Amino acid sequence: MYKEIRSVVEKDFQAVNQYIVEQLHSDVPLVENIGHYIVEAGGKRLRPILVLLSAKSCGSNLQQHIPLATVIEFIHTATLLHDDVVDMSTLRRGRPTVNSEWNNPSSVLVGDFLYSRAFQILVNIGNMRIMKIIADTTNKIAEAEVLQLINKHNPEASESNYMNVIRNKTAILFQAAAHCGSILANAAAASQESLQHYGMHLGMAFQLIDDALDYDGDSEAMGKNIGDDTHRGVGRINIGIADHKLLEDVVLDRPGELGLSDALFLGRDHIERQDWQNSSAHRHRHAGLVERDT
Secondary structure (H helix, E strand, O other): OHHHHHHOOHHHHHHHHHHHHHHOOOOOHHHHHHHHHHHHOOOOOHHHHHHHHHHHHOOOOOOOHHHHHHHHHHHHHHHHHHHHHHOOOOEEOOEEOHHHHOOHHHHHHHHHHHHHHHHHHHHHHOOHHHHHHHHHHHHHHHHHHHHHHHOOOOOOOOHHHHHHHHHHHHHHHHHHHHHHHHHHOOOOHHHHHHHHHHHHHHHHHHHHHHHHHHHHOOHHHHOOOOOHHHHOOOOOOOHHHHOOHHHHHHHHOOOOOOOHHHHHHHHHHHHHHOOOOOOHHHHHHHHHHHHHHO
């Protein structure tokens, strides 16, 4: 399914990859070396693809969605560099992490470089509304990182706390990708709102699956060590969710066979378990799904 989805924006996807390489330029060799090391590690680039798909679905013929997709990828990569230091990770995308291959200070500082380069690109895009969304998003991500740190080795962390962490640590960047892509395309307000909510719920589903696979995934297929989050006390999924029948059916009984539809189904189920039935989020979730299907 991933290849089919990417094929819709393949030309732009390749343009994003090229733009990423160009924007890694620095007068400091270590920055470029680490930057290229990360890029060469691959990854599906789901978040920048979401920017491209959002802009395309809204009829954008502009080329600014290429640098915008790069901004999203740089912010995501910066969070990974910082995460790997905080979590003491040694494997990412099938190869040693930057902090393992070089050292912790290098990983943190190159992450800072990617953050600052992302905002340089945003200035060139010149859309203040998008800049505010991205600024607010990065701030929320930082807060969620601290919240997760506070709850390290806390088996009593509530499901509400868990959902709040994954919403603001992971899903919010998916939301920004889909939302900003539609803004850049000058889409109708209803479409912008639908894509904003769709991005959020897709991101929630993605993280639910990712956390579940930390218990029963395939290390080689995933490109990272299984059980590391749990061992270090930063595993975000809690027993209340782990005991849920749907999680067992979708993940634990069929490890290695998960698809995007499973992620969407699992994510939507858990989101519905919160008291959103009468909220605008619940209504716009359905609007987002309708928007996606039309």
